[in-house]
Amino acid sequence: MPNSIRTTSNTTTTANQALNGLDDGLSIAQNKQRNVIDLTSPDDDEVILISAFDLRDIACDIDSAATVISDIGKLLGLIHYEKIDTHTAISMARLTHDTTETWVNLLQAQLDSINDTLAMTAYAKEVEK
Numbered sequence: 001m002p003n004s005i006r007t008t009s010n011t012t013t014t015a016n017q018a019l020n021g022l023d024d025g026l027s028i029a030q031n032k033q034r035n036v037i038d039l040t041s042p043d044d045d046e047v048i049l050i051s052a053f054d055l056r057d058i059a060c061d062i063d064s065a066a067t068v069i070s071d072i073g074k075l076l077g078l079i080h081y082e083k084i085d086t087h088t089a090i091s092m093a094r095l096t097h098d099t100t101e102t103w104v105n106l107l108q109a110q111l112d113s114i115n116d117t118l119a120m121t122a123y124a125k126e127v128e129k
Helices: 014-019 052-080 086-118
Strands: 004-013 029-038
Touching: 052 086
Parallel strands: none
Antiparallel strands: 004 029
């Protein structure tokens, strides 16, 4: 059912796994309801389920990176139009460099995680570095 919200019952019984030696002896049985928001097209032949929590983290990282890029653009504009003195420009450039390096590392880690998931699909060839 494309572009719909479905509620499915997901019953996980780890007690049977524990008895069969499939996990470390943890014996918990759970029942929970799960809301599934399906934004796929009818012709999609592969679907990856991702938690709303993980999707929110990805969106937050993208938003934060966009904010940093915007701030860097504004700083470069101030430097270009000579609106700040040389010492301030040097200090701001150093802070900008450190911020950029931090965000590169954070986004690369996020991308690696996404690529690991995509590597399990038919799209693995498209995400190779």
